[in-house]
Amino acid sequence: MNLKQLSDLLGLSQTTVSRALNGYPEVSAKTRDRVQRAAKEHHYSPNTRAKGLATGTSMAIGHVIPMAAKHEMVNPIFADFIAGAAATYSANGYDMLLSMVDDSKVAQSYRSLQSRGSVDGVIVHSPTVNDSRLTLLDEIGLPYAVHGRASGHGDPYCWLDVNNKSAFSRATTFLTDLGHRRIALINGQETLDFATRRRAGYEDGLRAAGIAVDPAIMRSDEMTEAFGYRSTVNLLAMDAPPTAILVSSMICALGVRRALEERGLKMGRDMSVLTHDDALSYLETGETIPAFTATRSSVREAGEKLAQLLIDRITSPESAPPHILLEAVLTVGRSTGPAPQSGV
Numbered sequence: 639m640n641l642k643q644l645s646d647l648l649g650l651s652q653t654t655v656s657r658a659l660n661g662y663p664e665v666s667a668k669t670r671d672r673v674q675r676a677a678k679e680h681h682y683s684p685n686t687r688a689k690g691l692a693t694g695t696s697m698a699i700g701h702v703i704p705m706a707a708k709h710e711m712v713n714p715i716f717a718d719f720i721a722g723a724a725a726t727y728s729a730n731g732y733d734m735l736l737s738m739v740d741d742s743k744v745a746q747s748y749r750s751l752q753s754r755g756s757v758d759g760v761i762v763h764s765p766t767v768n769d770s771r772l773t774l775l776d777e778i779g780l781p782y783a784v785h786g787r788a789s790g791h792g793d794p795y796c797w798l799d800v801n802n803k804s805a806f807s808r809a810t811t812f813l814t815d816l817g818h819r820r821i822a823l824i825n826g827q828e829t830l831d832f833a834t835r836r837r838a839g840y841e842d843g844l845r846a847a848g849i850a851v852d853p854a855i856m857r858s859d860e861m862t863e864a865f866g867y868r869s870t871v872n873l874l875a876m877d878a879p880p881t882a883i884l885v886s887s888m889i890c891a892l893g894v895r896r897a898l899e900e901r902g903l904k905m906g907r908d909m910s911v912l913t914h915d916d917a918l919s920y921l922e923t924g925e926t927i928p929a930f931t932a933t934r935s936s937v938r939e940a941g942e943k944l945a946q947l948l949i950d951r952i953t954s955p956e957s958a959p960p961h962i963l964l965e966a967v968l969t970v971g972r973s974t975g976p977a978p979q980s981g982v
Contacts, residue, residue, distance in 0.1 A: 639682045648676055698733040699723075699948060700757035702748060704741045714889070715916050715937050716763075719785065722941025723761065730949050732758075745774050752780040758952045761785060761944065765831050781955065783948035785940065786832050796951050796959040798944040802832050802914075803839035805933040805966035806884065809912050810843025812931075812968060813882045817977035818910060819847075822855040822880035824869045824890055833858060836886055836914070855880050866893025874901060881977045882910035891915075891930055895973075905930075905973040912974055914966070928971035935966045 645652045650673070658665045658673035665673075676682075701720070720734075727734050735757055739747045748771070751757050759781035762771055768790035775782045776793055783796040813821050823840050826833035837858075841851050855876070857869040866885060870893065873879055885891045891913035898909055905911050915932035947960050 639680045641682075644673075644677060644680065644682050647680070648673060695758050695952075696755055697731055698735050698757045699727055699945065700735045700737065700751050700760040701763065702744060702751075702760060703736065703738045703763065704744050705738060706741050715887070718916065718938045719941040722938035722943075723945040724941075726942045726945035726949070730946075732949065744771065748774060748780060749778060752778045759783070759948050761948060766829050767831055767834060769831075781948065781952050783944050783951060785944055786830075787835075789831055789834070794959045796947050796961060798940055798947060798962040798964070799832070800935045800940070800964045800966055802835035802966075803842070805914065805935075805968075806836040806839030807843040807846075808839075808968055809884055809914075809933050810840050811846060813884065813910060813912060813974070814843065814847035814849065816882075816910065816974065818880075818882040819849055819977070820852075820855065820878065820880045821849075821882045821884055822869075822873050823857065824866055824883060824885045824894065825856065825858040826861045826886045828858045833886065840884055861887035861890045863889055863893040863896070866890030867897045868893070870894045870897035874898075874903075880909075882912070882974070885911060885913040888913055888915045888930070888932070891973075906975040908978060910974040910977070915969075928969055929973060931971040931974040932969050933966040934969050935964055940964065 641652050641655060645655045648655060650669070654665065654669065655673050658670045659677060724734055735751075737747055737751075748760065751760065757780075760775070762769070762775070762782050762784045765772070765784050765786045765788040767788065769788035772782070772784065772788055772791045772793075772795055776795075781796075783798070785798060787797050787799045788795075810821060821840075821844065823837065825837055828834055828837060837856070844851055855873060857865075857872075859865045859869075866887075866889070869890075870883065873883070874897065883894055885894055891911060894911055895905060898905060898911075903909055910931075912931045912933075915930060915934045916937040917934050943962055947962065950960060951957070
């Protein structure tokens with residue numbers, strides 16, 4: 639059913655029906671309720687483009703992905719985030735625009751989206767410390783929300799983040815309470831804000847237990863399975879290998895497990911492994927007892943919530959930029975245990 643057919647059925651003008659569906663205050667509550675009930679009964683959905691023309695908006699949200707982060711497009715973490723955000727967009731009548739651009743053209747892409755009115759706002763992924771994208775978006779006036787935080791950006795902005803520092807401090811303390819004194823860190827790229835917070839939490843946990851921070855057993859890079867594998871092989875070859883490994887990603891943790899299994903070592907007995915786990919929809923770590931001990935957070939839920947924060951920011955630009963800080967939950971699985979009496 640289209641707008642004309644719904645209008646004819648109700649005996650109202652197309653303008654009145656459109657205004658009722660879009661919440662204009664000049665339409666009475668009685669008429670609005672009647673129109674909305676009829677639209678629901680006859681499965682009518684307003685045309686997004688038509689609504690955009692009527693309101694001067696695009697009814698679309700943009701995601702600009704630099705080519706350097708091309709692996710992110712096939713990363714299950716990114717996929718789960720996008721699935722969550724898409725559900726919120728759909729519920730609010732928004733479309734999603736994904737753009738993959740050369741690193742040198744990110745600023746140009748944002749300026750183009752703004753000047754052409756292609757989107758009403760954008761989600762910023764993988765923020766870095768002092769991220770210049772936020773300064774640019776403030777300058778051109780394009781609403782945005784950040785998945786994470788950007789330390790060093792002085793002006794208020796809309797964001798959603800996991801309390802990475804707290805999660806990794808707690809994870810480190812969990813391992814020291816099991817008797818581990820030599821705990822390695824396999825982290826993400828430390829130009830990224832989340833990774834610097836995770837390292838800070840890890841170091842705080844070590845200091846709280848009276849353990850000196852040892853850069854020799856800290857690794858950072860793009861969080862792939864291969865990186866987790868290579869890092870673990872390297873750590874195991876040391877004269878004094880760690881007895882526990884704290885890992886920044888479930889993807890990396892799979893590489894850690896592969897390296898241990900090749901050497902005939904068992905997680906939880908010979909080496910404790912504790913990972914950050916984004917509770918991925920298509921990568922469950924176990925049923926009754928999870929395979930991995932993990933600090934868990936739902937990235938799909940993060941996508942849903944951040945998308946709503948951005949939409950709220952778009953519709954109420956005069957309000958203070960909202961933000962959400964999520965706490966990760968430590969879930970004990972089979973990959974951790976007391977420190978072995980001798981090294982591996």
